[in-house]
Amino acid sequence: MGHERYLTHLPQQVEEETIDDYILSHSDDEGALLTALTRDANVNLLRPRMLSGHLQGRILKMFCRMMRPHRVLEIGTYTGYATLCLAEGLDEDALVHTIEINDEMEDFIRKYLEQSPYQDKIRLHIGNALDIIPQLGETFDLVFIDADKRLYSSYYDLVFPWVRPGGLILADNTLWDGKVIDEKIPQSDRQTLGILAFNDKIKQDNRVEKVILPLRDGLTMIWKKTNKI
Numbered sequence: 063m064g065h066e067r068y069l070t071h072l073p074q075q076v077e078e079e080t081i082d083d084y085i086l087s088h089s090d091d092e093g094a095l096l097t098a099l100t101r102d103a104n105v106n107l108l109r110p111r112m113l114s115g116h117l118q119g120r121i122l123k124m125f126c127r128m129m130r131p132h133r134v135l136e137i138g139t140y141t142g143y144a145t146l147c148l149a150e151g152l153d154e155d156a157l158v159h160t161i162e163i164n165d166e167m168e169d170f171i172r173k174y175l176e177q178s179p180y181q182d183k184i185r186l187h188i189g190n191a192l193d194i195i196p197q198l199g200e201t202f203d204l205v206f207i208d209a210d211k212r213l214y215s216s217y218y219d220l221v222f223p224w225v226r227p228g229g230l231i232l233a234d235n236t237l238w239d240g241k242v243i244d245e246k247i248p249q250s251d252r253q254t255l256g257i258l259a260f261n262d263k264i265k266q267d268n269r270v271e272k273v274i275l276p277l278r279d280g281l282t283m284i285w286k287k288t289n290k291i
């Protein structure tokens with residue numbers, strides 16, 4: 063993950079790698095299970111870069127520690143890396159629901175969930191989030207959107223009524239490798255167009271407060287206003 067940007071103002075690749083190493087060595091360890099999962103993904107999966115990784119994983123856990131959410135939803139499980147990090151930060155009676163469309167990932171995900179002390183806090187759903195979200199019947203305190211970039215706006219619209227006022231939606235990859243500031247995006251690049259449409263939609267949505275963190279590939283924090291604000 064050395065070429066990803068944790069701090070965007072550092073100009074030199076070599077400096078970024080040094081500061082990345084420093085950040086990780088002065089943050090909590092991810093733990094042996096997540097290290098093993100990451101190694102397994104790097105050896106056996108096609109797109110291992112999709113998993114959240116050490117720094118973002120610790121940040122997701124910290125969000126849970128700070129917010130103490132009762133119900134969490136993750137849209138896009140992939141390996142279960144972020145799921146395990148979210149679960150690690152939860153209180154005793156809290157749960158994280160996670161949805162993955164690719165049924166070929168199920169064995170990989172379950173292999174690691176079953177080794178985790180937090181497995182009882184995790185509910186894995188295999189299927190399309192667009193079908194599953196309305197069936198969950200839960201009100202969420204924290205939602206992590208991290209699936210198909212073309213569908214970010216659809217996930218947002220669908221999940222919004224299920225987020226409690228005062229709840230938080232996190233959306234990953236909202237800077238999309240810097241492509242969001244490219245001047246000409248071809249119509250064929252549906253993922254970048256999906257992210258651009260989502261970012262514009264969030265900016266215009268007065269029901270929420272929002273800020274893009276320049277963390278990794280961009281992480282947008284979207285806070286659903288309460289009727290007191």
Ligand SMILES: C[S@@+](CC[C@H](N)C(=O)[O-])C[C@H]1O[C@@H](n2cnc3c(N)ncnc32)[C@H](O)[C@@H]1O
Pocket residue numbers: 112113114115136137138139140141142143144145161162163164167189190191192208209210213
């Ligand atoms: C970036 S990865 C998720 C990484 C994971 N959240 C993490 O941080 O470790 C995106 C995942 O979303 C899944 N996905 C794509 N479209 C989906 C949909 N409509 N419903 C559920 N999962 C979907 C993909 O199969 C892929 O595994």
